[in-house]
Amino acid sequence: MQKLADFKLPQFFNYPPYFTLQPVRDTREKQIQLWKELILDYCKSQKTFLICVEEDFPLFSNSAIDRSLSHEAKETFLSAIVGEGRAEWLDKGHRKCLILWHRIQDWADIILQFVRDNGLEDSVMTVEEIRSGTESLGTELQGIDRTILMRALKLLENKGKLALFKGTSADDEGVKFSV
Amino acid sequence: MASGSSIGVGGLFTNAEVTTSGRPVLRRNEVECFLLSSVDFDSDDDPPRFTALKSGNLILTTHRLIWIPSQSNGAVPSSIPLAAVTHIFSHKKSIKSMFHSPRIRFQADPGSVVVTIVFRGKGDFDGFLTKFWECWRGRAWDEEDKSEAETSRSGGSATVAQGLYGNDGTVRMVGLAGILRKEQEQWESTDKSLQDAFQDLNALMSKAKEMVSLAEKMRQKLLSAPSSQNSSTDDEEMGSKEEMQQWMLSVGIISPVTKESAGALYHQELSRQLADFVRIPLEQAGGMISLTDMYYHFNRARGTELISPDDLWQACTLWEKFDVPVMLRKFDSGVMVIQNKSHSDEEVMSRIRMLVTKTETLRAGVTASDAALTVKIAPAMAKEHLLTAETKGLLCRDMSPDGLRFYFNLFPEMDLTNLHIVKDFGTYGEWVKATSILSV
Numbered sequence: 001m002q003k004l005a006d007f008k009l010p011q012f013f014n015y016p017p018y019f020t021l022q023p024v025r026d027t028r029e030k031q032i033q034l035w036k037e038l039i040l041d042y043c044k045s046q047k048t049f050l051i052c053v054e055e056d057f058p059l060f061s062n063s064a065i066d067r068s069l070s071h072e073a074k075e076t077f078l079s080a081i082v083g084e085g086r087a088e089w090l091d092k093g094h095r096k097c098l099i100l101w102h103r104i105q106d107w108a109d110i111i112l113q114f115v116r117d118n119g120l121e122d123s124v125m126t127v128e129e130i131r132s133g134t135e136s137l138g139t140e141l142q143g144i145d146r147t148i149l150m151r152a153l154k155l156l157e158n159k160g161k162l163a164l165f166k167g168t169s170a171d172d173e174g175v176k177f178s179v
Numbered sequence: 180m181a182s183g184s185s186i187g188v189g190g191l192f193t194n195a196e197v198t199t200s201g202r203p204v205l206r207r208n209e210v211e212c213f214l215l216s217s218v219d220f221d222s223d224d225d226p227p228r229f230t231a232l233k234s235g236n237l238i239l240t241t242h243r244l245i246w247i248p249s250q251s252n253g254a255v256p257s258s259i260p261l262a263a264v265t266h267i268f269s270h271k272k273s274i275k276s277m278f279h280s281p282r283i284r285f286q287a288d289p290g291s292v293v294v295t296i297v298f299r300g301k302g303d304f305d306g307f308l309t310k311f312w313e314c315w316r317g318r319a320w321d322e323e324d325k326s327e328a329e330t331s332r333s334g335g336s337a338t339v340a341q342g343l344y345g346n347d348g349t350v351r352m353v354g355l356a357g358i359l360r361k362e363q364e365q366w367e368s369t370d371k372s373l374q375d376a377f378q379d380l381n382a383l384m385s386k387a388k389e390m391v392s393l394a395e396k397m398r399q400k401l402l403s404a405p406s407s408q409n410s411s412t413d414d415e416e417m418g419s420k421e422e423m424q425q426w427m428l429s430v431g432i433i434s435p436v437t438k439e440s441a442g443a444l445y446h447q448e449l450s451r452q453l454a455d456f457v458r459i460p461l462e463q464a465g466g467m468i469s470l471t472d473m474y475y476h477f478n479r480a481r482g483t484e485l486i487s488p489d490d491l492w493q494a495c496t497l498w499e500k501f502d503v504p505v506m507l508r509k510f511d512s513g514v515m516v517i518q519n520k521s522h523s524d525e526e527v528m529s530r531i532r533m534l535v536t537k538t539e540t541l542r543a544g545v546t547a548s549d550a551a552l553t554v555k556i557a558p559a560m561a562k563e564h565l566l567t568a569e570t571k572g573l574l575c576r577d578m579s580p581d582g583l584r585f586y587f588n589l590f591p592e593m594d595l596t597n598l599h600i601v602k603d604f605g606t607y608g609e610w611v612k613a614t615s616i617l618s619v
Contacts, residue, residue, distance in 0.1 A: 010598040011611050016544065016577035017586050027575050030590040037598055067579060 004058050007045050010038065019067035021076060035077040040086060044101040049145035050090075051078065051097045098147060102140070107152035110140055112161065115179050127153065127164075127173040191229060191292055195245045195258040203238055203245045203256070208319065213239035213310045217300030220246055220257075223284060223293035232257060237296065239310055241319040244296075259294075262320050263287045270308060283308060449486065450494040453477065454503040461505065461519055466526070467560055470495070470507075470515040510563050530554050531568050535587040536606060542613040544577055544584035 003009060012018050012034065022028040042048070042059050051057055053074050061068030069077075078097045081087040085103065090096040102110065111130070115121060118135045125133070131149055136142045141149075153175060156162050163176045196204040205211070218237035222228050232254060238245040242261055248254040268284040281304040283296045298304050460476045461468055468476075470492065478485045486494075495507040495517060508518050534540055534553050551561035565585050568574045575588040592607040594600045601608050 008599070011601055011607075012589065012593055012598075014614060015586070015589060015610070016579070016584070017575040017588075017590075020576055020578045022575055022590075024569055024572065024575070026572055027569075027588060027590055030593070033595050034590070034593055034598070037595055041598070067577075 004042070005046060007042055013038075013062060014065055016065055016067055019062065019065075019069055019073070021070065021073040032077055032080045036081050036084070036086070039077070039081060039099065040101045043099045047143055049099055049148060051099060053078065053095050053097065098145070100148065104148065104151050104155055107144070107148060108155045108159075111152055111156060112179060114139060114141055115177050120177055121179045122177060124174055124176045126167070127175060130175070190289055191263075191287060192232075192257040192259060195243075195247070195256040197247060197256050201247060203240075203247065203258075205240065206242060209240050209242045210319075211238055211240050212314055213237075213307050215298060215300055215302035215307055216249065217298070218246065219297040219299065221295045221297055223295050228290070228292050229294075234299070237307075239307065239314060241314050241317065259287055260320070261315050262318075263289070264315055265291060267312065267315060283311065446490070446493050446497055449490060450497040450501065451503075453491070453494045454498060454501070454505055456480065457505050457517055461517065464560075465554065466519045467516050468518075469560060470517060473517050510567075512563065512566075514563055516560065516563075527554075527564050528568055528571065528573060531564060532573060532587075535574065535585070536609070538609070538613045541587060541606070541610045544586040546582060546584050550585075 018031065018034070022031050039051075039059060043051075053071070057074075060074060075094055078087060079089075079094070081099070082089055082097070086100050088098045088100065090098055114130075114136070120135075127146075127149065130136060131141055131144045131146070153162065153164060157164050161177070161179055163178065165174050165176065167173055198204060203211075215237045218235055220232035220235075222231060232246050232248070234250065235246045235248040235254065238247065243258045244261065245256065245258040247256045264285050264287045266286040268286075270281075270283060281298045283298075284293055285296075286293050298307075456477060457468075457473065460473065464472070474488055474491050477491065492507075492515075495515075498506060504519060506518055507515060509515050531550065531554065534550065535545060540549075545565070547562035547565055550565055554561065554564070565574060569576060569585065569588075572588055572591070574585040575590060577584045577586055587606055587610070589607045589610055592602065592605050601611055
């Protein structure tokens with residue numbers, strides 16, 4: 001079966017109707033679900049956090065069968081993912097979509113685990129360090145999207161697990177854990 | 180030049196009439212026989228008895244010798260009637276004559292003048308001589324004189340008619356003028372008969388108007404009459420009402436009563452007839468035929484007395500009320516078909532299923548025209564079937580620049596928990612096999 005980068009594609013990726021938005025409701029439901037799973041899987045494997053609808057996204061076309069998703073189809077599938085809480089539109093025009101292949105809650109859990117794993121319970125770190133510091137190397141936190149990270153941190157802040165404080169610049173934003 | 184001798188002395192030479200282009204004007208029945216150029220007419224006598232005619236064209240006709248000067252040297256076109264020729268001297272060929280221009284001598288009245296024709300040109304002299312003798316001997320002028328004499332004796336105007344008007348004053352149909360005249364007359368007579376016909380038609384139309392207004396009155400009366408459900412006293416009225424309907428139908432007017440009634444008798448009969456007729460085309464078309472196709476078939480079979488599309492439709496809608504094995508069905512798209520009651524959607528579905536699960540169609544899908552060919556139905560019908568199959572979940576669609584295609588719907592067989600799983604049994608697996616050539 002085909003691969004996109006190192007991602008293994010399922011068989012139905014070569015099924016032409018997969019790329020046509022189905023009019024019949026039951027069929028469409030299934031189609032939407034299949035696309036949702038595929039998009040999330042792909043984004044997780046590639047650590048893709050953002051899909052720009054107007055740009056080419058490798059998953060949205062298949063040159064082997066000469067088919068690609070229409071704009072309407074892309075919007076439909078992404079909106080469905082947004083509806084289930086696994087993505088967010090960043091703009092009203094629905095041009096940029098933030099993909100939450102881990103929910104914010106999941107990220108928050110990952111952060112907590114990270115803190116425990118590294119003995120950071122009472123320490124202080126910059127936000128940037130969380131995503132690109134030595135501790136995060138090889139973990140899921142490495143390279144995490146800033147927006148998502150901030151959201152997760154805010155969520156944890158609300159739960160009293162940490163405190164966010166501003167530094168002199170954006171890079172200096174810091175976290176004090178009190179896990 | 181000798182005095183006293185001139186052309187026209189004693190009338191030997193007559194002035195010949197020529198046209199503006201120098202052609203001689205021939206008399207009636209006069210026919211040209213020979214033409215030679217560079218000819219002189221010389222007088223044989225010394226002193227000459229007439230002025231020589233030098234260098235002209237000689238035209239021999241059945242009646243005359245005509246000489247036309249080739250140069251305007253003051254000479255006048257002249258002629259001698261053959262009737263005036265009394266003798267033609269025989270032509271002797273001698274050594275001397277070989278070196279001279281050929282010449283002919285003849286004697287003519289008045290005055291027995293001997294005339295020599297000198298042929299200075301290169302014409303066929305012998306041919307001319309032969310013709311000269313023939314014409315002179317032929318005496319064409321004699322017969323004319325005879326016939327002229329006869330007709331003048333009879334006194335009638337039995338001359339052969341010439342020109343447009345015949346002897347009796349009627350118009351002759353000759354030549355182009357005649358043809359035109361004939362056409363004109365034909366046209367005039369047609370026009371007249373048309374006018375007459377229209378008179379009759381106008382009369383008919385005015386009668387028809389009366390009829391229509393009468394019928395209208397009837398209709399109004401029927402409509403305003405009370406409806407049927409009452410007591411027996413109304414039976415009589417009902418009876419007459421029905422009679423009225425029948426009569427109006429027989430005149431060709433559709434029943435004016437409301438739709439709830441059983442429908443006009445005309446439509447009922449048509450409906451039954453149609454149900455019988457429909458059976459065979461329906462079979463041929465595979466159990467389902469569009470209303471427009473049936474319209475064509477039915478009217479074609481009828482030949483004359485064609486029915487209107489509306490009549491056909493009405494007749495079909497009546498089938499519900501009878502026990503006939505056919506039905507009218509309307510699709511969402513608005514397409515109307517006639518269908519065998521026994522011919523169910525299930526049957527069509529199974530045929531389509533068989534078609535799309537074949538290896539080739541699994542891989543490539545089907546278009547409406549593909550389906551039409553295999554399932555043997557009109558392309559428009561095929562599309563309807565495919566759309567119905569899609570609605571039922573049997574098929575799904577593929578839209579591309581190449582057009583619309585339908586595939587067997589594999590979506591239900593795909594596993595959401597594991598996108599890569601393909602079950603061993605099931606059409607999804609078949610499809611994977613069918614497309615294995617394609618995968619990169």
